[in-house]
Amino acid sequence: MAGTKIKNMEEFATVSGISRPTLSKFFNDPNSVRASTRERIEAALEQYDYQPNLYAVNQNRRLTKNIGVVVPNLADPFFAKIARTIEAHIIETGFRPVLLGSHGSPIMEIANLENLRSLKPAGVLLAPLGRASDHAKIEAFCQDVPTVLFDANIDKIGEAFVGSNNGQSVGLIVDYLCRTGEPPSFLEMRSPTNPNAFKRRNAYISAMEKLGHSPTLIQAEGEGWEFEEIGFREGMRVVRDRNLPTNTILCSNDRLAIGLLSAAFEAGLRVGIGEGCDLRVAGHDDHPFSRYTCPTLTTVSQDYEAIAKKSAAVLLERIEAEKPADSRRETLFEGRLIMRSSA
Amino acid sequence: MAGTKIKNMEEFATVSGISRPTLSKFFNDPNSVRASTRERIEAALEQYDYQPNLYAVNQNRRLTKNIGVVVPNLADPFFAKIARTIEAHIIETGFRPVLLGSHGSPIMEIANLENLRSLKPAGVLLAPLGRASDHAKIEAFCQDVPTVLFDANIDKIGEAFVGSNNGQSVGLIVDYLCRTGEPPSFLEMRSPTNPNAFKRRNAYISAMEKLGHSPTLIQAEGEGWEFEEIGFREGMRVVRDRNLPTNTILCSNDRLAIGLLSAAFEAGLRVGIGEGCDLRVAGHDDHPFSRYTCPTLTTVSQDYEAIAKKSAAVLLERIEAEKPADSRRETLFEGRLIMRSSA
DNA sequence: TTTATTTCTTTACGCGCGTAAAATTTAGAA
């Protein structure tokens, strides 16, 4: 990597004394050449500064080493975190992640996929927006490019799905809340874009019913990705009206909870589990910020690491198989209760 | 974009009745051909589904349309937000942003640059880690690729720098704090990686001295990017020891302030400006979450939009000039005071 | 209409690398 610049593989072949086709094999897979020649090549690589022209390589290869990673919103720390974890796994396996965020816009989501298409990626890991997504176009894309969905499922689209078991995780926290105090109401968006929201709603309802309580839904108006703002506004309303059956609110996700906590604080309500507390609040996701809310947020963590690892693994398997799997697998990981001070 | 798939430009030439060299010109710049032929091509594009092979194009063009955007940490909402804004501006001008985060690691920062190099980008917008960065390697990169630094400056590296005027912004909030209450101590990291931290420290000291107060530095130990955690730990210490000269703390950035607020809450301190408050806390950056802290955080906003727009503009200018500028310009934008409840 | 100018077509080469086929060398086993 130090010495003279080499302009192409031909030139590197002459200075290294290795034929160009062998070099080509080497750069595709260093283990595909004999150990001794591999050493010779690597020695030459120390002396001369050369790396294959990415564009020439990808023009001729059937498949590139690119793997697209598309998330709904990179500005959301939840997705930033999971995207980062996925990235690490992809790099480990010798592929090249291409990270794209859709900023909550279905149009940009499709634009991102079209953009990826021109990169001829070996595969794509897609966390779709959900209800707002252009399902038909996503499906068409999946027909051309091996795609694994994660976080948010869309029925029958993609090779596989990897996500969280909302039934289990919501059941977990509903159980906990009921066991340690009054049964929770459920704060959510009236028309959420993310399909997990629907699953969590249903999971909440059935968990409550199983415990013999009647569910109460608090449905916030509002669209878009400003969840804290939506949670805050609805929180102000809830605090003002004070007509909830109990003192406990479970939020569909942590970002709503963060808004709700902010509203409760502003209204002078004491949130927590101890004596003299007016309100218990719990969330879902273990958002990176939930450790620093006031009070710290009791929530359910999704298994980021497992989801990232599994979805990358499933996609790579699919890529190496070079043919669609016969069935669409769905893998769900269980949530873990994170007990903090808010409930 | 509807009908038959076309496999290459040759084929598209025959079906559209336009010669390939003319098509090539068109795809490079639609305005470089006569209006009437442009219409014919665009009409054909409606009928046939064709787009030039990205890899073949980039192999032959001197410069690609790629522009790298490298930030220290995509998981930090501050950088996620500014990166997103920059992205939008780049797309607007017909270039193609390639977003990379360094996860706080100098090694990954260099890896990102090396990665970009193989993409032969027209230019790069780099927010360096700062002190931890491998300055020599970044400088070497800047010699080969037109690079504009933003957010964090490194002396003499890159074509230009665009950032915030820390002297002005810190002066602003120190003035405000002194005017409306007791002069602030300054909470920061003892050995910050980001050069803005040093500028803010100095700005704090001189602002205090100008107002006739003696500055007090609270220097938190700790490395890395877990600023909330560091702020929390130091906050717990501060709250326990209670040996500050005043009731007011200005934090070097909002993330430290968020940690501090969390510690204050846990200790039962009332933070704010009203009667009966024990502590005033202010931050810097107008972090996306600072609107939802408890209490909401008084801070100084950086002009994200202006920084994004200007840095993209400067880079594009440099790219179109096709030669290094004769002098390295530094553009600083002023901060704006965001008054909320914490101070 | 003639002329000058711009634009387009034709023809041809090159970019850097993947990859196939045949000939040759090498390494390991018999």
Place this chain on the structure above:
DNA sequence: TTCTAAATTTTACGCGCGTAAAGAAATAAA
């Protein structure tokens, strides 16, 4: 040592497009 399988070299072509040069066509100006 001899044989055999594996690895390498030689040779050659193709990928899809940029781009240069020369001639033809279309447009604008005279």
